[in-house]
């Protein structure tokens with residue numbers, strides 16, 4: 001089977017700061033991959049490289065069998081890569097429905113009834129239907145996170161990149177968001193999820209990678225990774241021989 005996403009020797013540095021250090025990994029269709037790593041490790045930069053807002057210094061990115069390394073961010077979005085941002089970035093002066101429609105028309109290329117139907121389906125899935133006519137700027141944090149998901153899903157993605165979507169939520173809100181993300185994954189969307197709320201991540205993903213100083217330092221089943229002394233030391237700050 002062809003990987004949905006394949007990073008090969010991906011390299012990116014900002015001066016002396018390396019955010020992608022020869023990264024190589026594959027994501028198969030239907031995977032749910034979790035990304036762990038300390039602050040500043042290069043996790044968001046990895047998403048920026050995959051979505052095309054950041055250009056690598058070396059290496060390649062393949063999506064759905066095609067070399068997209070030199071594709072624009074817009075072309076990648078049209079081809080099925082969507083993301084949520086760590087800090088929600090809605091059009092605050094527009095309603096929730098209008099925000100969804102922008103994604104459906106501009107990225108998914110739908111119009112009229114087809115676009116409206118998609119938006120309503122997604123709003124139903126993300127639990128925002130009752131807020132459809134509310135201004136995005138007046139939403140609560142959980143609702144803004146749900147709007148991030150809505151906007152991403154309205155581009156009809158094959159690959160959904162989630163950037164710390166559970167941060168700042170109460171435990172009850174977090175559980176409700178986890179259920180929504182599980183439903184999205186069960187619906188066939190491949191997921192890569194960067195998250196510091198580890199229990200939320202572990203309840204969804206089937207594989208973990210750990211990034212430190214832009215380098216992939218571990219990859220494998222969540223249980224093995226969480227028990228690895230190297231990960232405990234670098235990520236959790238627990239000394240390997242403690």
Ligand SMILES: Nc1ncnc2c1ncn2[C@@H]1O[C@H](COP(=O)(O)OP(=O)(O)OP(=O)(O)O)[C@@H](O)[C@H]1O
Nearest residue numbers: 014017019037038039040041042043044045046086
């Ligand atoms: N456009 C940029 N120009 C210069 N340095 C940058 C740029 N973007 C990110 N960096 C630096 O690269 C490093 C990695 O940043 P990045 O946001 O990718 O880390 P992260 O792992 O997502 O961190 P966090 O968990 O805090 O969100 C940081 O030191 C950051 O300051």
